[in-house]
Amino acid sequence: MKAEILATGDEILTGAVIDSNSAYIAQKLEEAGIEVVRHGCVGDDVEAIAAILKEISTRADMAVVTGGLGPTLDDITAEAAARAAGVELVFDREAMSCIENFLKTQGRDVIALNKKQAMLPEGAECLFNSVGTAPGFVLRIGRCVFFFLPGVPSEMRRMLSDGVLPWIDKLQKGERSFSLVKTISTFGLTEASVNERLAGLTEKFSGIKLGLRARFPVIYVKLYVRGKDKKRADILLEKALEFVFNKIGECAFSADGESMETVVGSLLRREKATIAVAESCTGGLISHLLTNVPGSSDYFFFSGVTYSNKAKIKVLGVSEATLKKYGAVHEETAKEMADGARRIAGATYGISTSGIAGPGGGTNEKPVGTVCIGIATADSVEAYRLNFQFNERLRNKIIFAITAFDLLRQKLLKHKGKASETH
Amino acid sequence: MKAEILATGDEILTGAVIDSNSAYIAQKLEEAGIEVVRHGCVGDDVEAIAAILKEISTRADMAVVTGGLGPTLDDITAEAAARAAGVELVFDREAMSCIENFLKTQGRDVIALNKKQAMLPEGAECLFNSVGTAPGFVLRIGRCVFFFLPGVPSEMRRMLSDGVLPWIDKLQKGERSFSLVKTISTFGLTEASVNERLAGLTEKFSGIKLGLRARFPVIYVKLYVRGKDKKRADILLEKALEFVFNKIGECAFSADGESMETVVGSLLRREKATIAVAESCTGGLISHLLTNVPGSSDYFFFSGVTYSNKAKIKVLGVSEATLKKYGAVHEETAKEMADGARRIAGATYGISTSGIAGPGGGTNEKPVGTVCIGIATADSVEAYRLNFQFNERLRNKIIFAITAFDLLRQKLLKHKGKASETH
Numbered sequence: 001m002k003a004e005i006l007a008t009g010d011e012i013l014t015g016a017v018i019d020s021n022s023a024y025i026a027q028k029l030e031e032a033g034i035e036v037v038r039h040g041c042v043g044d045d046v047e048a049i050a051a052i053l054k055e056i057s058t059r060a061d062m063a064v065v066t067g068g069l070g071p072t073l074d075d076i077t078a079e080a081a082a083r084a085a086g087v088e089l090v091f092d093r094e095a096m097s098c099i100e101n102f103l104k105t106q107g108r109d110v111i112a113l114n115k116k117q118a119m120l121p122e123g124a125e126c127l128f129n130s131v132g133t134a135p136g137f138v139l140r141i142g143r144c145v146f147f148f149l150p151g152v153p154s155e156m157r158r159m160l161s162d163g164v165l166p167w168i169d170k171l172q173k174g175e176r177s178f179s180l181v182k183t184i185s186t187f188g189l190t191e192a193s194v195n196e197r198l199a200g201l202t203e204k205f206s207g208i209k210l211g212l213r214a215r216f217p218v219i220y221v222k223l224y225v226r227g228k229d230k231k232r233a234d235i236l237l238e239k240a241l242e243f244v245f246n247k248i249g250e251c252a253f254s255a256d257g258e259s260m261e262t263v264v265g266s267l268l269r270r271e272k273a274t275i276a277v278a279e280s281c282t283g284g285l286i287s288h289l290l291t292n293v294p295g296s297s298d299y300f301f302f303s304g305v306t307y308s309n310k311a312k313i314k315v316l317g318v319s320e321a322t323l324k325k326y327g328a329v330h331e332e333t334a335k336e337m338a339d340g341a342r343r344i345a346g347a348t349y350g351i352s353t354s355g356i357a358g359p360g361g362g363t364n365e366k367p368v369g370t371v372c373i374g375i376a377t378a379d380s381v382e383a384y385r386l387n388f389q390f391n392e393r394l395r396n397k398i399i400f401a402i403t404a405f406d407l408l409r410q411k412l413l414k415h416k417g418k419a420s421e422t423h
Numbered sequence: 424m425k426a427e428i429l430a431t432g433d434e435i436l437t438g439a440v441i442d443s444n445s446a447y448i449a450q451k452l453e454e455a456g457i458e459v460v461r462h463g464c465v466g467d468d469v470e471a472i473a474a475i476l477k478e479i480s481t482r483a484d485m486a487v488v489t490g491g492l493g494p495t496l497d498d499i500t501a502e503a504a505a506r507a508a509g510v511e512l513v514f515d516r517e518a519m520s521c522i523e524n525f526l527k528t529q530g531r532d533v534i535a536l537n538k539k540q541a542m543l544p545e546g547a548e549c550l551f552n553s554v555g556t557a558p559g560f561v562l563r564i565g566r567c568v569f570f571f572l573p574g575v576p577s578e579m580r581r582m583l584s585d586g587v588l589p590w591i592d593k594l595q596k597g598e599r600s601f602s603l604v605k606t607i608s609t610f611g612l613t614e615a616s617v618n619e620r621l622a623g624l625t626e627k628f629s630g631i632k633l634g635l636r637a638r639f640p641v642i643y644v645k646l647y648v649r650g651k652d653k654k655r656a657d658i659l660l661e662k663a664l665e666f667v668f669n670k671i672g673e674c675a676f677s678a679d680g681e682s683m684e685t686v687v688g689s690l691l692r693r694e695k696a697t698i699a700v701a702e703s704c705t706g707g708l709i710s711h712l713l714t715n716v717p718g719s720s721d722y723f724f725f726s727g728v729t730y731s732n733k734a735k736i737k738v739l740g741v742s743e744a745t746l747k748k749y750g751a752v753h754e755e756t757a758k759e760m761a762d763g764a765r766r767i768a769g770a771t772y773g774i775s776t777s778g779i780a781g782p783g784g785g786t787n788e789k790p791v792g793t794v795c796i797g798i799a800t801a802d803s804v805e806a807y808r809l810n811f812q813f814n815e816r817l818r819n820k821i822i823f824a825i826t827a828f829d830l831l832r833q834k835l836l837k838h839k840g841k842a843s844e845t846h
Contacts, residue, residue, distance in 0.1 A: 037465070305728060
């Protein structure tokens with residue numbers, strides 16, 4: 001079954017609101033084994049909506065349409081649907097009692113505007129809305145079964161699961177297929193080189209579809225499989241996953257699409273280790289990411305965001321001599337920062353960053369994009385100097401932070417002596 | 424001029440990624456006086472992309488297409504465009520040198536896959552990409568001028584402003600109507616109550632279009648005006664702006680759509696004041712936001728992200744007795760944290776947060792969503808206790824951080840004695 005999704009509304013068309021409904025609906029339909037082939041969006045305009053409904057009715061087996069079912073004047077989706085189907089709007093008793101019931105639970109009265117919401121295209125079947133006044137409806141136009149839902153995300157979601165998905169099960173009868181997806185998170189390779197390394201994958205594993213998705217600076221490898229035999233698909237996916245890990249090597253850090261900070265957190269937790277951070281150029285981002293993970297207080301103790309040299313000396317115990325001799329952006333300073341944070345907090349590991357995020361502050365020797373990263377343990381302190389060329393303050397902060405996490409991750413993996421621990 | 428927007432990519436079609444590009448493009452086109460009439464999305468499928476390009480070419484005057492310009496095999500937009508236009512892909516020297524130049528700045532070599540990116544439809548004109556390898560291109564198909572841009576938001580945004588918008592200016596020639604937009608940032612009111620307070624605005628100022636846009640937890644009020652007489656429009660906009668500030672009061676913190684951290688930074692700078700932070704539940708987010716603003720090192724000295732009580736005592740000098748008597752989440756603790764950070768860093772202001780971001784850690788007395796915020800100056804230390812009901816860790820961190828900024832902002836404004844300073 002091929003499906004399309006249509007969002008209606010000026011607020012989406014003009015970009016005032018980002019359409020999150022269509023992505024949600026697409027996911028749910030894909031999970032139900034329906035192939036989504038197109039999304040669309042038009043404004044609050046009867047002609048425009050009717051036109052696109054007609055187009056869809058010649059292409060798709062089913063469609064989900066959101067928006068324009070409210071009580072106000074610019075809610076005109078039912079009228080457009082009637083026009084596309086070549087029928088009239090008629091008063092629907094079931095829709096009216098659905099509206100009355102909902103208003104009753106809210107202690108509110110039915111007003112004239114609500115009655116408009118009970119006018120559905122002739123032949124439509126009402127879809128119950130338990131969380132709002134706007135009833136949805138199902139209507140066949142041409143070869144396509146249309147499900148019309150409100151645009152309010154919470155109402156749409158509820159009606160999709162209560163009303164639409166069971167209906168789809170019926171439409172699919174015994175023929176139901178399913179789709180599986182696996183996401184591998186990678187860091188350290190460009191999209192092009194991930195792709196190059198995975199050349200031959202789709203030929204080797206027929207039935208697997210490959211997709212890459214970049215969310216700076218992480219590249220996600222997505223493996224999709226669709227079919228009727230779930231067991232066979234599971235085995236295929238498992239083998240393709242192994243192929244990916246072999247090709248990507250230690251740049252692959254999660255087989256479940258996890259974030260870098262989640263993976264580092266899990267490794268720390270597994271080792272019963274704790275962490276303290278000293279941040280200069282990352283300005284708190286490392287700690288922010290670490291503490292986005294629920295339960296991170298088990299292993300994260302302290303971060304000193306020391307933007308001024310005075311704070312580096314006073315809080316982290318960096319020596320004035322080191323700062324004078326080498327400057328703030330230097331491996332030696334990074335080492336003392338990492339070690340200082342670790343000692344103060346009594347943590348297993350200390351990591352630090354000192355660098356130049358830009359746009360100002362660069363020199364010939366230390367251009368914008370330079371970062372020194374320190375990692376301290378009870379036994380050793382190491383530091384690395386790297387340079388990135390993103391030329392944008394926030395991007396630099398992000399790449400500095402994720403690189404620091406990745407260096408710690410590699411260390412934690414070596415410590416366990418098993419590079420396969422993340423899988 | 425009528426425009427359409429098309430997003431391509433399986434990740435968007437299947438709902439793995441929410442398409443934020445189309446909304447962004449729609450806004451920019453609307454601001455340039457272009458009428459956006461439809462959005463669409465199809466997957467990484469040459470036939471499907473070519474088909475929808477052909478449809479658009481019969482309806483629209485211009486179109487912006489995103490995605491599928493990368494170096495990998497599933498990047499097939501150029502091929503689809505060539506097919507829709509009935510031309511061949513040809514090697515484009517300008518595109519190749521654009522790719523080479525970018526890779527050079529990254530210290531990377533051109534690989535075979537990059538050469539694929541220089542194959543453009545015959546007759547296409549290359550659009551320079553200064554922030555990635557994928558050059559875009561402009562191609563006329565039928566009556567429609569298509570702008571093809573990469574799907575990576577940062578690259579798309581840069582190329583839209585550098586390449587597409589100037590081109591559109593040329594397309595519009597003398598007939599150009601213009602559109603102005605003004606964005607007021609507000610914090611502390613719900614979208615519904617902002618809407619309620621601004622009732623009557625569009626009737627009072629005929630020609631002004633009002634849009635609200637929520638980007639948690641800030642509600643942006645957008646005022647649009649479109650026309651040919653710029654002077655008249657400027658005056659109208661100025662009057663409508665005044666109306667908005669009168670109705671929203673001190674919840675409006677910027678007339679230029681600035682972020683809260685930018686406004687707080689400007690106020691600190693104007694006062695030649697400096698700041699230090701002590702963060703518990705916000706986990707580094709306050710410092711991260713402060714340091715996202717270029718030049719923030721002029722006024723931001725230090726943040727102690729003290730997740731453990733030990734760090735609160737050792738680094739910030741919070742007294743053990745206070746922690747024992749009141750606990751970590753308490754006004755008294757917040758006061759000592761703010762004052763400690765301020766003293767250590769020698770800053771004008773100290774602000775602190777201690778609270779429960781969740782999902783765990785809540786009690787009956789201090790449920791998830793509770794935060795204590797301290798503000799210290801040389802003369803005084805204040806603390807506030809608030810509770811929010813967002814029930815999501817990251818949302819709680821964000822609302823805690825922005826609330827702390829807002830309390831400081833109000834203090835800075837009162838200090839200057841002029842509430843109009845932000846305008």
